[in-house]
Amino acid sequence: MRGLYDRCTLHDRLDTLVVALPAAARGRFEPMRAALAGCDEPRTALNWLRNSRSARLLTGLASAGRPPAHEDLDELARDAGRGEAQAVDYLRGVLVAYRVLPERDELTPRIERHLARTVKRRPEHGLLLSAYVRWSLLPPRARRANPRPAGSRDRIRWAYTRINIAGAFLIAMRGQGLSLADVTQAHVDAWLADGPSTRYEVRDFAVWAARRGHSRPLNIPHRAKKDTAGMDEDSTGSSSTSA
Template sequence: MSRPRKAEDPIRWPVPCSRCGQHHQTVARWPDGGVCGYCYQQAKRTRGVCACGHEGVLPGIIDEEPACRSCSGVRLNVDCVGCGAEDELYSGGRCWTCVLGDIVDDLLTDPATGVMATELIPLAAALKSMKRANSGMTWIRQKHVTAFLRNLATAPKISHDTFDELPDSRTREYVRGLLIEHGVLPQRNAFLIRYESWATQAMERVSDPQNLDVIRRYIRWHHQRRMNLMDEVSRGTFLRAKQEVTVAIDLLNWLTGHDIKLPELQQSHLDVWQSEGPTTRRIAERFLKWAIKTKAAPAGLTIVPHRRGTSPRLPKIGQDKALQQIIHTNGPETRDRAAAILILVFGQQAENIARLTWDDVTVTEDLVTIQLGTTKIALPDPLAQPWRELAANPGHELTAAHPNTKWVFRGTSPGRHIHPGHLTTRLSKLFNTRAARLGTLHELTKLAPVAIIAETLGYSPTTIERHATDSASAYARYIAAVNESVLHESPRN
């Protein structure tokens, strides 16, 4: 990544750069004129194919097009003495890739044996073959990363259990992700593992031993049992399970503080507890149903449920305005524009958008289609344009994290899609994603039958039916208001 430019100084550097026209220190004089340090750095990193057919670094400019050293007459040393390739040099006449390769081999080789473990060879190869070697160098030279890789080189065995025994850190999970992505470690249900670890810590917050047994059974037989049956635990399932257990613990600790045993729980106790706290306490309804079913709590108890339909919706005029901004401005990044279209036009959830793969998307010269439910949906222009751009340049392909990924929206973690929360945060600069999604579904139910919308967009019929009922109710209120207005304005006989 290029250094951010400082403010130009015409007084100190009166002669402007021949390339950018700004007043910075001249560091080289080439056939096209004096070049500042920023343009010099950019020239060393410009790669492509010259008009003469030479492929490599193109530091020169001829007729406003990049050109090789021979054609442009630019004198610049970009010949690596290590590999012989044309590239930006880092030190000792060697390019970033060669230096990075030596560092990787040094860190991942066991100093006691002078040999790299067989399991670490794919990781070393991936790190050394990064297209953006300078980014790899920046990452690997951080002290905590260097220390972690040195310790990994001496580990007696490379396995998930080995990683689990190490202190929890972002570096540990990132390297684990690299090893999974490059076939060293097997895939595993990451959210299930995270939930098990979280649950162990959560149970420490239970103040009564009898309630601890209840929570332990609730976690094991209600949540973990259900997760074990899933091919992959989604982020939404993980977060809901955490929230349900957290609220259940809050309820049980409140009972302990008021000297009330769970088998002695009465409706009046529940009403007081719910009224004293935030609205999230209604989530205890799920724990209460389980407790009643397993005879841990008396029958007949209820929690006031969440009243649906109270969340704000982005009105039609707001949806249209946001969509026009997405389509006709170049401010948002391509992937943000592509994701925004799925929310504003098709009412998709961020979690489902994040999980899209290129198997779900087809991009041809004539057509762009996306499969959200059971049907492929064709995107007309200009809605298709951001998707064409994203297919041509998906991003995150310059590091070792995503060598062969199929994720449309790639994340920073190796082999994983973008975090839905991160995607929502990015789009929040443009619109409220939840309000936009609800507003879109509200409008769609006015245009097509429930079954068709549910099948096409990948929603359950019950969810779309609820939006349709709400939409019809709103329309009925509108008609009633119109009729009442007409009645009052009619002349009396």
């Protein structure tokens, strides 16, 4: 009996969600509604609709009276905290999987979003980091560096790592009263020796900065480990939350 109750409640929830949409948009949600309504574990789907951040975001978008678009999700994620941004990304994945939204290469928007957050925390380095990301990390260079399927987690983490490390390096040098142009090889060597091996990922930033005339040439070896485990989008040490 409990399973039947859950399934009926699930149907009611889904119907309420879809009815809030304009009539012309409801057909796009039908495959998603049908899949959730017919799933083997209706309680799991019901709990997602009731309790998850991503489902609450979907309900909010639907109640606005228009079908969600990638641009709506981009706007929600732009100023969101880490947990909320993860919920937006999860919801986007669900909507793309059920073809409510078209598939999109997420690499560029995710990099730009992370850059905006980094600059917000470190505004004194905003111009330099923005130029670095624009000319060194955004596609097509990112595609050549990591020729993997569009929007893959590895490619996104690849860019996050370099943004985080570049920001950390600039902050460390500023803490010593140094501008990037003042940094010497001795400063770099001391910084590399005093931290984890991920610091060697600053090589990409250092090469770019020297080529653009922002710094003197600095010698930073390639990191020994071929496939790096990139730093999280917000490397604050906080635990992730469910989407």
